[in-house]
Amino acid sequence: MKTLMHTTSSRLLAATTAGLLCAGLVAGCAGDDEAAPEASAPASTEADAGGEETAAGDVTEFSYAGEHGKTALDLLLVHDPDAEVSGEGEMAFVTAIQGRAAEDGEEFWGLYVDGEMAQVGAGALETEDGQEIQWKLEEIE
Structure with a gap:
């Protein structure tokens, strides 16, 4: 016992x-x-990616740091794996970021580098260290 x-x-x-x-x-x-x-974390991790929201909670801007030899599209998909893209490579067109889809025929996700609108698409834009890559939801005029 x-x-x-x-x-x-x-x-x-x-x-x-x-x-x-x-x-x-x-x-x-x-x-x-x-x-x-x-x-x-290095300067280019997801922790440094950021977005701005409207009062309703919709994301209207999203930004992250560029990295030498990586495209803006590659980095977008690292920082927002759920981003939606139509097409591939240099012909890719971003349709949604952070769950916010651009309204077809009314809006688009504009790509900016250091405050200037990009002259090529996200799949063709090779970024450099230190660049600010920014996406802005804009109205089609």
Whole structure:
């Protein structure tokens, strides 16, 4: 009887200790995930991509840093994997960013580099380190 109680107590203690250790690890990992992108992320990570919203919550602008040798389209898809694109490569046309689709025939997502409208499409625009790549939802006039 004494052995059974000792075994049950030992198991209960071991299970409690294991549970506390697991809880501590989970809590510790959750905290690390939140701090890590800011502390160690290079300037071109998703953490640096940003967008502006209207009062209704619709995204109207989205920007990120350029990277040498990568196209504006490649980087857009890194920073917003759910962006919607029609066509491929140099003929790609961005139709939605951050879940906000441009209304067909009324709006379009305009591409800007360092504040100037791009002269080529996103699939053809090779970016450089330090450039600001910006998308603006604009009305067709």
